[in-house]
Amino acid sequence: MSRIRDLVRFLALATVWGSAFVAISAGLEYFPPVLFAAFRYDVAGVLMLAYAAVAVDDWRPRGRGEWSLVAVGAVLLIAAYHAFLFIGQQHTTAAAAAIVVSLSPVLTTGFARLLVPSDALSPVGVGGLLFGLLGVAVVARPDPSNLLSVDAVATGLVFCAAAAFGLGSVLTRRIDASLPIETLEAWSMIGGALLMHAVSLALGEPLEPSAWTHPEALGALGYLSLVASALGFLLYFDLLERLGAVEINMVSYVAPIVAAVVGWLYLGEVIDATTALGFGFIAVGFVLVKRRALREEFGHALEWGRSSSE
Known part of the structure; x- marks a missing residue:
């Protein structure tokens, strides 16, 4: 039953985070991008801090190391990631943005190997990283005669968002300090919003005052703040503890499918074959980079299946 419950929560998280890209596209019709992202985390940060104050003992950072963690989280995981994403998504579809962002786990591994020379990528891992980058190039489809076209630049900005998140994820693990993840997220959200x-x-x-009276604008902001951020991160915390980092990373590869379906239903966006091909390259890159961890997780799943059937 626990595996079924975890699967349901995993799919719920993928649905919430995948549909968040559609909410971003909808809200960008009314809010300027960086301010829209800031408003999202004004609300989500306060909610997460209230949750941290109730859920954990160390709800407030103390000392240089813990505040360094918060600084990295605020600058890279929240501010840089969302500013690049929201600006770039003005000129990409929700599905295309979700596909490029799905490169984050691959980039995280690349940054980890780069910053820890003794833990270099194997040739297969380098191939996986190159597959992921190729996938982004396929999604962007740059015109050699106009490399600064709006679409190519927009995809590049979303790639910068994925890179900021990957780098931030590595740096927070390298700082010699620890904080409950709820506390780190709460203060990072508040700092990132500022x-x-x-x-x-x-x-x-x-900011047009009319944005505050339009139901779609308020709905997009409310969905991103309350559902995608507050509820989404609560699901993430629970699953991270139960499943571990490798399995939870798979959310990044289900979310684009959700974004494509919801974007088609709500915004009329259509994902073309080239974009789907780019997603395939990124997914292959993830499998190559994470092949050992995936093999271990697959082995655990087989053992669980055999024990359940006995």
Whole structure:
């Protein structure tokens, strides 16, 4: 029963996070991108901090190491990731953005190997990383005569978002400090929201007052803040503890499918064969980079299946 419950929660998380890309596309019709991302984490950060204060003892960072963790989380995992994603997604479909973001686990492994020379990627792992990058190139489809086309630049910005998340994930593990993940997420969200407000102000992003009266705009913001962020991260915390990092990374490869279906139903977006091919390259890259961990997880699943049938 526990495996069935975990599967249901896994699919729920993939659905929530996949449909979040559609909510971003919907909300960008009314809010400027960086300010929209900041508003999302104004709400989500406060909710997550309230949850951390109830759920864990160490709900407030202490000392240089713990605040360093929060700084990396705020700058890379929240501010840089979401600013690049929201700006780029103005000119990509929800599914295409989700596909490029699915490269994050591959990039995380690449950054980990780069920052720890003694743990270099094997030739197969390098091949997996190259497959993932090839997948992004296929999704972007850059025109050699116009490499700075709107579509190519937008895809590049979403790739920067995935890279920021991958680098942040590695750096938080290398800092000699520990925080409950609920505390780290809460303070990172608040700090990231403040940084994005500063960036939005520097960019001079305008906000039409009518955005606050439009049901679709408020619905997109509410969905991203309450469902995708607050509820989504609660599901993530639970599954991370039960499944581990490798299995939870598979959410990144189910979410684009959800984004494609919901984007087609709600926004009329159509995913073409080339974009689907790019997703295939990224998925192959993930399998090659994570092949050992996947083999171990598959072995555990087989053992569980045999024990359940006896």
